[in-house]
Amino acid sequence: MPDNLQTYAFEFKGGLISNLAPLQHGIQQPGTARILRNFEPSVEGGYKKILGYNKFDSNIVPGFNVCKVHGASQSGTTLILGNVHFTPVVGDTLTITGVSGTYTVASGGVSYSSTNKRVTLTLTTSLDSSPADQANVTFTTDSSKAINGLAAWESTVIAVRNNNVFSSAGSGWTQINVSQYGVPRVNGGSQSGGTLNVDGLLDTEGKTLIPQVGDTFTIASVALVYTVTTKPTVNAAGESAIAISPN
Numbered sequence: 001m002p003d004n005l006q007t008y009a010f011e012f013k014g015g016l017i018s019n020l021a022p023l024q025h026g027i028q029q030p031g032t033a034r035i036l037r038n039f040e041p042s043v044e045g046g047y048k049k050i051l052g053y054n055k056f057d058s059n060i061v062p063g064f065n066v067c068k069v070h071g072a073s074q075s076g077t078t079l080i081l082g083n084v085h086f087t088p089v090v091g092d093t094l095t096i097t098g099v100s101g102t103y104t105v106a107s108g109g110v111s112y113s114s115t116n117k118r119v120t121l122t123l124t125t126s127l128d129s130s131p132a133d134q135a136n137v138t139f140t141t142d143s144s145k146a147i148n149g150l151a152a153w154e155s156t157v158i159a160v161r162n163n164n165v166f167s168s169a170g171s172g173w174t175q176i177n178v179s180q181y182g183v184p185r186v187n188g189g190s191q192s193g194g195t196l197n198v199d200g201l202l203d204t205e206g207k208t209l210i211p212q213v214g215d216t217f218t219i220a221s222v223a224l225v226y227t228v229t230t231k232p233t234v235n236a237a238g239e240s241a242i243a244i245s246p247n
Helices: 022-028
Strands: 039-041 047-050 067-069 078-082 093-096 099-113 118-123 136-141 147-153 156-161 164-168 173-175 195-199 216-219 222-228 240-245
Touching: 078 222
Parallel strands: none
Antiparallel strands: 039 047, 067 078, 067 136, 078 118, 093 099, 093 136, 099 118, 147 156, 156 164, 164 173, 195 240, 216 222, 222 240
């Protein structure tokens, strides 16, 4: 511990005081609370008891980022997904935007490419209909990993799962560790193959932003989900030729 830090004990007392800033609570009213959930303030000061508990957010913390259908016209019990950064496991269940039903990953039904961030799943039942290309996929149950960490501040909770960071104010989880690459654009028409020319890789101060291997993205009006396969070079104008998969 650094020499300039010291600890001290204080008694939980004083009850609820909601009109002081956090710093003022620590200096002027140590032991008081700004927000109480499931606690009952005592008429004699302090806190009398806990009146049960309830879930802060009834939604599960996602084990995956926003996965997407990789390619249209899929049917039967096979489903290919892109933008998948962790391996689903047998028994996981999922829903697909625009497709009725909840689907379960069958035994032996996972073929995952960590390079391309793509997975081919075998489901226990056939798809009710063919999902749209790039449709969102939500895992409704997920046994891939437990919560790595949890923290609360004011009315927000931060949770870490599968190395992804999510926040919630009580009504759903939003991933917040999302890479920001300015406003990238396709740089030139009639492109094909395994390289995509883009520009606009600049932050608000004009500094270049460099995509990383394994980053995934979609292109307006172009099918499929694409993965960066080699760390690109970005020039001072924010232009780059990015190696991608698939072509």
